[in-house]
Amino acid sequence: MKKDIKIPEVKDVHVAVVQEQHPEYNTQDWNAYIINNSDADLETVLIVSQGYNDKKMTPPMRHTITMLPARSYAKIEYLQEQVLELNNTFKVTFFKDSQMFDKTYVFRKNTINENALQQLPLMQLKGVLVK
Numbered sequence: 001m002k003k004d005i006k007i008p009e010v011k012d013v014h015v016a017v018v019q020e021q022h023p024e025y026n027t028q029d030w031n032a033y034i035i036n037n038s039d040a041d042l043e044t045v046l047i048v049s050q051g052y053n054d055k056k057m058t059p060p061m062r063h064t065i066t067m068l069p070a071r072s073y074a075k076i077e078y079l080q081e082q083v084l085e086l087n088n089t090f091k092v093t094f095f096k097d098s099q100m101f102d103k104t105y106v107f108r109k110n111t112i113n114e115n116a117l118q119q120l121p122l123m124q125l126k127g128v129l130v131k
Helices: 081-085
Strands: 013-021 028-036 042-052 061-068 072-079 087-096 099-107 126-130
Touching: 013 072, 013 087, 013 099, 028 042, 028 061, 028 087, 042 072, 061 072, 072 081, 099 126
Parallel strands: none
Antiparallel strands: 013 028, 013 126, 028 072, 042 061, 042 087, 087 099
16 A cells, blocks of 8 residues: 555755844844745645754744745744754645645754855845755
């Protein structure tokens, strides 16, 4: 039975964390984004994020994006500074061309920092990317 189940590989969908200036409070905030760098729209995007280490665990945060068009991105959530000291997972499930895809993106503890910034696809910004 298990051998008959085909789990497709997720390609061209990424999670990135970007440091941006908050327009109202004039602070530098870390925000997580999902990037759809594929040629197809993503439907019913479900994201569950959580931070953890050996001693701490944040409550899971759940997000839904009804439609993420091809070659676009959307903000997932704001990340507090204390959460960056934890491992952060983003479990992403979505439908593309009527098929379900699933992938877990992991930012290891302390890897979200200014030294890890790189150019991000589509966003014209620098951030920390997990493919």
